[in-house]
Amino acid sequence: MSGLPQFARGAGRWLRQVAALVGKEWRQLLRDTALVGFVVFIFTLDILIAAGAPELDLRSAPIGLIDRDGSVASRELAGRLRAPYFDVRAVADDEAQVARALERGQLRAVLTVPHGFERALVRGETAQVQLVVEAADSNLGYLVASYTERILALLASDLAPAGAASDTLPEVRLQARFRFNPALTEAWYATISELLTMLTVASILLPAAAMVREKERGTIEQLLVSPLSPLQIVLAKVVAMAGVVLVGSTVAVGLVMHGLLGVPFAGSPLLFFSLVALYAMTASGLGVVAATFARSSGQVGLIVLLLVMPIIMLSGTWNLRESMPDWLQAAIYLSPLRYMVDIAYGVLLKGADLATVAKPAALMVMLGLAFLVVGTARFRRQFR
């Protein structure tokens, strides 16, 4: 007889064994009601919560105004520092009192309009205005200054003397358009970020914790004396948890995000969910590697925190990847989420096709294979 049918029979049995193990993982997970409830929560309600996330913008930021000019122009300025960004209020012209209000956080900034402000504007001279910003939060501090600057520039050009020379001076008008999310709807960004975060935590933690549990209880010895190879055991954990995560993200994206919240789905669903499955397997592989370093659940919890937190915080969902120091940018190439961020935003919001995301997808798969090889090798070494 030829070897081919025999090989096929062997492969079939190999796969059936993996499938049986996957079924065992699922049954085990389903019996842990608290855990099942929580997994359901992170892919449904939690995504809804993320849609109401705060956004980095000013909302009625309290601004104090010291008006030493008391002119029409300065009152016009006060009128323009308005909702939704600012909430302007007159404050006493007293340095100590102003400093105190800034320290207490009652005011975000204080704007001082000096005497002669209007006269300077009308005559076409430079009008000086002072702004003191409480910048304990550097982002908000920057926004306060840049919005005030914009409002002042507009006021100046509106109040400039008619037919002024400035009309013939060179000017570049910069128009900005926001692509892929023209109105900067926060919910689109926040729900995708949250989904990626939850996907990552669940994909790494579920198999890692399941693996260490077998070690702690000693049930892993039973698996090892069974006719199963380490690769089968590792693969079953990876596939089982990736399956759970895939179902979860289908519900999250299809029902909650696209269905309920109207987040666009510009690209191909088949492409997106295939890549989610690959991502979940890659991240699960990392979870398995982490589990081989731990002997107890306490240890694995801490090891996973050490891996998961930098991955979810520094891969580009919550930070500006480009602005990190070079050594961190280099290190983050080892984070599977780094690739998935480009893929997820690319396919969901930007309508990226396979050709566009091929490079990050390929790198992600290579990383996943590396995790699988290292995980299996370390697993084998621990028990042989």
Place this chain on the structure above:
Amino acid sequence: MKLARVLALAGKEAREVRRDRLYLLLAFVLPLILLVVFAYGMTTDVEGIGLVVIDEDGTPASRRYAEGFLSTRHFVHARADAAAARGETALIDARARVVLWIGPHFERDLNAGRPAEVLAQIDGAFTTSARTIHGYLEAINAQTNAELRTETVAAGGARAPSAAGVVAPVQLQTRFLYNPELRSVVTVAPSLLMLVLLLVPPLLIAVSVVREKESGAIFNIASSTVTRLEFLLGKLIPVVAIGVANGLLLWVVVIVWFGVPFRGSVPQFALAIVLYVLATSGLGLLVSATVRTQQAAIIITTITAVIVAVQFAGMFAPLETASPVNRALARLFPAADFLAIVRGMYLRGAGIDIFWPELLALVAYAVLVLALAHALFHKRTTA
């Protein structure tokens, strides 16, 4: 409740921690690593952002305009052929975040005194960075305009009554208090105390309680005279001690390593750390009372901490901009109160006279959560 029994239990916990070398190492090294990596990485500084220029004018004026952006540390030239840039693939595959289009009549318009139009396409998928990047683009554009005007006026091209007034009709002198250079690390590093102390103590305590449930060691407690309160306090004391030690260590590292000044009162801030660690540990105890497996304990405490840090703390964005439901949910967790205290005490040097409501909230939170955990905890598990 007998103090001797509580101390005996706490001593047993402490011994267990001490004997698990890896665990002990992680419990102290992990917070430090997270602090350092996050302080460097969770930056919101706008630096090295990829910018593609499509210069259809190709004149000295247009090249100079583009150079105005690329010569700053904020933007770097992203390589993309014209076709790719126009088809926006550079934005789609995330090679660049901005495509700057300069039209064919740029120089002619400038010389003729007509406004020259320039279009910046910004990747809006990341809303937060899109807003900041927009701000920087506008600031650089305004600066270029001021330079152009100064040159034209100096060359006698305008009959202005006052050259300065034409170049810059309003001058805004801005002074940034507490963080004069607007370095994001000054904002981020102190906030990490909130994050790290939200992650580590709940995980430590939840695992240590649930381990006894899962291994069955809890039956020893169930059959003994030890009360639930004594058992929980025995668990709580070592973890709170580790958490507070971590907090003090991070406090010093933020000052010494990251150079963020601490202007507040030392005993007041120490008190805030103790209260916050009690509150977050209580959260861990609450989780441990409701789950049976360590797997569930790890996952639920970790994910809860991540959700609270990202959504309910006001770390990335001010909570005032959140939806009313989210603001109400944020009240259920201690992170926002502690973050307000951290930022206020570190940089602004504010004290208990300002932050007594937040400190009281932490006290109330710690008491409530610990009481609830006590009520829900059973020595006899159904597992």
